[in-house]
Amino acid sequence: MATKRRRLSADTPPQCSISSISDLPNEPLQHIASILVKPSRVLLALAIDAHDGLSSALSSAIVGDQWDTLDFGEIERKLAAILSDEHINAILVRIDAVNRVKKLKLTNCINITGAGLGPLSESSIIEQIDLSLVGDHEHYRSNFRPLISCRPQDHVLPILDSIFEREGCSLRNLRFPSVWWTGGRFEQLLRRYSELLTNHGVSCLKCNVNLPPENESWIDSSGNQKYTCYKCLKHYCRKCTRPDDIYVDDPYMLGYCDHCEKRVV
Incomplete structure (x- = not known):
């Protein structure tokens, strides 16, 4: 007996309609997120949320809860290089960095001024901040002039000071951009940081x-x-x-x- 095929007209609605990525079931999105490095996971959640909206439960499933370390060296150099302060801020807020992140490495984030680090202000759990913007075993380029600076009127010093002054401060290691290595302001920063370590x-x-x-x-x-x-x-x-x-x-x-x-x- 021949099987009859159902003839669909142009007006017949499809049985399954997925108009955006957020319409996918939770399981495929969670699986996709599970094979991504951690910075990419939170960037995925932010992108979906900005375009389609994302439930808090699914957002948490994509982002995960293991955020002791946030290292932008895990993503492609070109991607890290175009991240802005707004991106960094959104990432830190989404993962609740002030209460979770112990190690922050801004590897290849050469497009930031440091304003996006605001959510880390007064963190009592951060142990390591690497502002050098280069990878673990990379040399600084001689002509490298990052936007991030240690001038008092800029963003980084007030954030670092808020961490230094936080009761129970856990900071144990700081690494700086090479262009900071000279100058009175940098020496003052080093003096305050050295006093913090000694007081520990x-x-x-x-x-x-x-x-x-x-x-x-x-x-x-x-x-x-x-x-x-x-x-x-x-x-x-x-x-x-x-x-x-x-x-x-x-x-x-x-x-x-x-x-x-x-x-x-």
Whole structure:
């Protein structure tokens, strides 16, 4: 017996109508998000929400809740380079960064002034802020002049000051753009940050000696932080780690402790 086919007219509505990505069932969107790196997940949620609207439940499912680290080095360099302060602000707000993010790395975010970092103001849990805008093992370009600055009238210093002054401040590592390494304003910033670390009462994890040693400082002449592993953020004195680990002569390279990934030359 032949099977009859249903003839559809132009006026017959389709059985399943999906006019936008937000009309998809939750499961496919969650699966798509699960294979994306974390910055891309929140960018996806923001894009869908801006175009079609997104329920809070689905937004949370796409974005996820594991936000100890926000590293823009996980996304394509070209994408990070076009992100604006508005994008950064929206991302930090969406993930509740002030209460979640412990490590922030603005790798390749060369189009920002720092205004978008406002949602991190007064964070008591942030432990590491990398403002260098370059990857972990990359050199600064000699002609690189980022928009982000440490001038008092700009955005970054008030945000950092609000973190420094927060009761229970957890900040343990700061990395700066190379163009900040000279100038009175940068020296004042380093002085305040060094005082913060000293007030933490930090000691070497292995031998328990107080850091920094007498007549020494936390920051070297190139603005690099000493006695601190860039990866695990644990503190070691010079005697308790090999000289080619935490203590590096090249100001463009990072120092790691014996237990973490060694620097790549």
